[in-house]
Amino acid sequence: MTFAWVVSSLDLSRHEAEEILAGGILPGRRDLESVLELTAFMRASGEVEPPPPMRADLIGLLGDPPSPS
């Protein structure tokens, strides 16, 4: 545990960390905006990524070709 970590974690409560990870907002905490933006970017990356094409072996498992999207 480094001194720098102690200092930065003192300004971030566990409740705030949970809020950030749950996609909440923290009004009045401009100092946490960069972390909020990073987690929002991470969340969005999961939401917008298209499903990769199904490969032949997976299609074969289904026993029926996938219907076009």
Place this chain on the structure above:
Amino acid sequence: MQSTEPSTEPTRPAPAGPPRPTPPTSLGALVAAAKLGCPRAFEHIYRELAGQVASYLRWHRATDPDGLTNDVFAQVHRNLDRFEGDEPGFRSWVFTIAHHRMIDDRRRANRQPPVQGEMGVDDDLGCGDVEEDAFAMLANDSVRELVSVLSPDQRDVVLLRVVADLSVDDVARLLDKRAGAVKALQHRALATLRRHLEPLVAAV
């Protein structure tokens, strides 16, 4: 698993005979239909979750996220009849498989430790509007490198909470940890990320 319905185009009129079931739309109902052998229900599940799984694997720097995602869903399909649970439970189960596949992939690819120190974000920071520049920074793929400053445990927790959208309890079960330990890890992870982001934002 045997197909229970003919393969037809979605826009084609339904054939005469017994009514052909339409795949349900909620994930829970899709899982139930897929367990009964409906391939189209499984395809819908794939479309619903495969992007998120691929993203999760990509954030973990898997060697072939798309291929691994296919492997994950092949395992999901093979083991589907063993799954018992609700919709959140299914999501958690899928990401448990994805997580274990990622670990296997990491072991295989091994022996390359995660990249440390090469964040490469500074080069892409502009000098204009703070919010625009911050957004540009986040839009850059190199921002993915930021998570490499986290310990493996912290990275697992953050990616499972944010990218996979799992609850603390789900993550605790998946990682075989107590909920309190997961909360401590996520707290430290965000403090670490904040510490690394501060100088980048201050430099804008």
